Amino acid sequence: MSTTTTDRSVPYAEEIEQRYGLDLTTAEVLRHALRFVALQMQLKINTAALSPLLNETNDFGIGLLAPHAPDRDLDFDAVAMATSAPAHYVINQFYARMAIERWGADRFRPGDVLIYNDPYQGGSHVNDVGALMPIFHGDRLMGFAVSITHWLDIGGPVPGGLGAGLQRDMYAEGIKLSPRLLYRGGELVQETMELFTEQTRIPDLSLNDLQVVRSALQLGVDMAERYIERYGAETYIAASQYTLDYSERAVRRALMEIPDGVYEAEDHLDNDADGNPMLLRCTVRKHADRIEVDYSGSCREEWFGYASQWSDTVSAAHLGVGAILESIGISPNAGGFRPIHVVVPPGSCLHALPPMSTNAGHTMLFTKALNLVKLAVSQAAESLAVGENYDDVGVLGFAGMDTRGPAPAPFVAMRVYSGPYGGSARSDGCSFTLVEGGNCVEPSLELDEISYPVLMLAKEFVADTAGAGRHRGGPATRAVLVPRTDVESIFQLDQCRFPTKGVFGGHPGSRASITVHRKALDDWIAGNELGSGEVVAGFADPGTGQPVAPDTEDARFMLSKRAGVPFGTGDVVVFQTAGGGGHGDPAERDAVDVRQDLRDGIYSSEQAARGGATGKGV
Numbered sequence: 001m002s003t004t005t006t007d008r009s010v011p012y013a014e015e016i017e018q019r020y021g022l023d024l025t026t027a028e029v030l031r032h033a034l035r036f037v038a039l040q041m042q043l044k045i046n047t048a049a050l051s052p053l054l055n056e057t058n059d060f061g062i063g064l065l066a067p068h069a070p071d072r073d074l075d076f077d078a079v080a081m082a083t084s085a086p087a088h089y090v091i092n093q094f095y096a097r098m099a100i101e102r103w104g105a106d107r108f109r110p111g112d113v114l115i116y117n118d119p120y121q122g123g124s125h126v127n128d129v130g131a132l133m134p135i136f137h138g139d140r141l142m143g144f145a146v147s148i149t150h151w152l153d154i155g156g157p158v159p160g161g162l163g164a165g166l167q168r169d170m171y172a173e174g175i176k177l178s179p180r181l182l183y184r185g186g187e188l189v190q191e192t193m194e195l196f197t198e199q200t201r202i203p204d205l206s207l208n209d210l211q212v213v214r215s216a217l218q219l220g221v222d223m224a225e226r227y228i229e230r231y232g233a234e235t236y237i238a239a240s241q242y243t244l245d246y247s248e249r250a251v252r253r254a255l256m257e258i259p260d261g262v263y264e265a266e267d268h269l270d271n272d273a274d275g276n277p278m279l280l281r282c283t284v285r286k287h288a289d290r291i292e293v294d295y296s297g298s299c300r301e302e303w304f305g306y307a308s309q310w311s312d313t314v315s316a317a318h319l320g321v322g323a324i325l326e327s328i329g330i331s332p333n334a335g336g337f338r339p340i341h342v343v344v345p346p347g348s349c350l351h352a353l354p355p356m357s358t359n360a361g362h363t364m365l366f367t368k369a370l371n372l373v374k375l376a377v378s379q380a381a382e383s384l385a386v387g388e389n390y391d392d393v394g395v396l397g398f399a400g401m402d403t404r405g406p407a408p409a410p411f412v413a414m415r416v417y418s419g420p421y422g423g424s425a426r427s428d429g430c431s432f433t434l435v436e437g438g439n440c441v442e443p444s445l446e447l448d449e450i451s452y453p454v455l456m457l458a459k460e461f462v463a464d465t466a467g468a469g470r471h472r473g474g475p476a477t478r479a480v481l482v483p484r485t486d487v488e489s490i491f492q493l494d495q496c497r498f499p500t501k502g503v504f505g506g507h508p509g510s511r512a513s514i515t516v517h518r519k520a521l522d523d524w525i526a527g528n529e530l531g532s533g534e535v536v537a538g539f540a541d542p543g544t545g546q547p548v549a550p551d552t553e554d555a556r557f558m559l560s561k562r563a564g565v566p567f568g569t570g571d572v573v574v575f576q577t578a579g580g581g582g583h584g585d586p587a588e589r590d591a592v593d594v595r596q597d598l599r600d601g602i603y604s605s606e607q608a609a610r611g612g613a614t615g616k617g618v
Helices: 012-019 024-048 086-105 190-199 201-233 233-256 308-323 361-377 445-452 520-524 591-600
Strands: 058-067 079-080 112-117 128-137 140-150 180-184 261-269 278-287 289-293 338-343 394-402 409-417 454-461 476-481 487-491 513-517 534-540 557-558 562-568 574-577
Touching: 012 024, 012 233, 012 591, 024 079, 024 086, 024 140, 024 201, 024 409, 058 086, 079 233, 086 112, 086 140, 128 201, 128 233, 140 201, 140 308, 180 190, 180 201, 190 201, 201 233, 233 289, 261 361, 278 361, 278 513, 289 308, 308 338, 308 361, 338 513, 338 574, 394 476, 394 574, 409 445, 445 454, 520 534, 534 562
Parallel strands: 289 338
Antiparallel strands: 058 079, 058 140, 112 128, 112 180, 128 140, 261 278, 278 289, 394 409, 394 487, 454 476, 476 574, 487 562, 513 534, 513 574, 534 557
16 A cells, blocks of 8 residues: 555554554564664675685675565565675566566465576676575465575676676576575475586585575575564564555655756766767656656666676666755655656667676666666756766676686686765765675775785875865776786776766866776886876777877877776786766855865865865876
């Protein structure tokens, strides 16, 4: 049952009992209990997985689906999600529902675990592997424990899977699984396990982590079943309905704070496979307690990974609205999705059709779709406006043979880089965190250096890269790495072609870039100046390969998303994110804040802090 605009936003206790058949205390206890279950499932993954993407980075989503109860408007809705990668909150429901429908809800038995990773069945990309386990009360199906975990390697020709420019279509992406049993009645299905141990480059991690996923799902099932046993099946179902409606009411109430109107924004992805910018458009229509996000006008899908799934885009739209409504402070679930409607034209780059590859496009287009919502709603009121963040899930990965041990062993090392946010009406932009769709953390540098033949030489903020404003954006982050063996790389980094946008008079931030200094490790150790280096991603002189300003005659743009680029032992690779856009006129920046910026090295001069000098790479 959905709440309308005429309903009281916070029902009285007697209204709760009349509507749901629950006393308010029980309803609230179970609402919080459902979220607690999801958080415990997340902790299980964190503490037992071997993949750094799961045990440290948090690149997964996990939680519970409500029962199927049409009389209470329940249809396996995502009723509770943990705090790991928000990009999976919405997708988890689509992914799981399609797998349930394809498999058949009546076929499940206690202890079954279904696994799947077909992006064209409600998912995102093949590296995100979905799994679910049924919750029973006697013979009655009471919902599911569900997860999406990012697999470090899923087979196929590109180590790590993100093969922008190499994977032309979905047939070049790696293992693709229609729904099948990983566990049948609690017993491992060996044939399914062998798909991961025999077809991927990291069978040891796969063997462990598939069992960890099953263990986390089992924990969720056990905890949910104990609550059902204690309170009864009908009370559990009613509490699921209450939990979803609670989130819906909170979102509708928060939406009333946005002025009604139609707001538009556009942006570009740096390049497609041919080097051409890709146009993305978004129209937000806000009326009362409802909002529509329409991506019509975005460019068409492109081969070689420059496309994403509709489920990614719908998830991005919901999270973009949620980022604006930061004050609602509620747990994520499908109830909060109800007031948000999304339009994504099929065949566009944000709604790929088979057989397009979406493995690389998943991250880069998802992030663009999310930020477009923020940029559009920023026009509604200065108090809601926020400068553009680094607008990317920046990725740099190396694959090769690790020769440090007694025998060479294949390795895949991938790091997702955080960056700065734009300034807002209330404060400067955060200097270092992952985009909203991630909520992930960067793993320990020391752990990476122990695990892989890669050294991190430096990691630092870069002066004069933050977009100036009354509230400035955050500065760019520069990471300096060196492989200790010959490797092939994968990288995705946006805003190398276009600077991030400021709002309400705020200045843009700096552009991103990747450069390499060949065989320069000894020079670095000696403290010698490394010079300009060779541009890997960004604007380069076509003759020398060195960095040049974008408006330089004959400047060549080097694609910022590629796979298979070789780096040699001792090559020094410099990976730099974009700077965040500013909010408001920089001439109005408080003098105390300017002095603090100079002390902290955010700007090199007061002129730069006031917007009189452009940041590096702008």
